[in-house]
Amino acid sequence: MKLTDLAHLPLTYEPRGLTLDGPLPEGFHHLEVERRLGAGDAAYARASEALMRWAPQRGIGLRPVATAPRAAEGVEILSHLAVLPIPCRVVWAVEGPDRTGFGYGTLRGHIESGEEGFLIERRGDDVYAVIRAYARAATLLARLGGPVSWQLQKVSALGYLRALQRATDAP
Incomplete structure (x- = not known):
């Protein structure tokens, strides 16, 4: 699978967009983790820029290739987990003074079906990273993985948070 193949692939799930404000839909496995990254304008700016430039994905060892250098609605992204393609759109x-982030959904060829959302939020002066997801198995491999697949998703989400912490702490 190549990045140029993604434009013709359909999203594999409904409803869409619920990782932004929820509620997360029934019939899916749900995940939500968050971490305080720091405080102040500089922490918010560093975390937001890192997020929008795919730092969480790179931080867990994925090598994302996207149709744009920054996340924006409609941008396609292709990563690989070992030999498995991870095609998403x-x-x-959103990019604002108190909330920046994006959510991507799975395309045909992904082993799961669902959405993962990444947000940097200001709560007063504090800066938080929030990862929310809903997914269900889309392939036999994912179904056979069962609880192991869901644990790997949580491990990945915690890795995303660590990557954002490193980016926020960098001078």
């Missing part, structure tokens, strides 16, 4: 994006 950004379905929502």
Whole structure:
């Protein structure tokens, strides 16, 4: 699978966009993790820029290739987990003074079906990273993985948070 193949692939799930404000839909496995990254304008700016430039994905060892250098609605992204392609499309994006992030949905060829959302939020002066997801198995491999697949998703989400912490702490 190549990045140029993604434009013709359909998203594999409904409803869409719920990782932004929820509620997360029934019939899917749900995940939500968050981490305080720091405080102040500089922390918010560093975390937001890192997020929008795919730092969480790179931080867990994925090598994302996208149709744009920054996340925006409609941007397609292709990563690989070992030999498995991870094709996704950004379905929502926000960039503001208190909330920046995006959510991407799975395309045909992904082993799961669902959405993962990434947000940097200001809560007063504090800066938080929030990862929310809903997914279900889309392939026999994912179904056979069962609980192991869901644990790997949580491990990945915690890795995303660590990557954002490193980016926020960098001078």
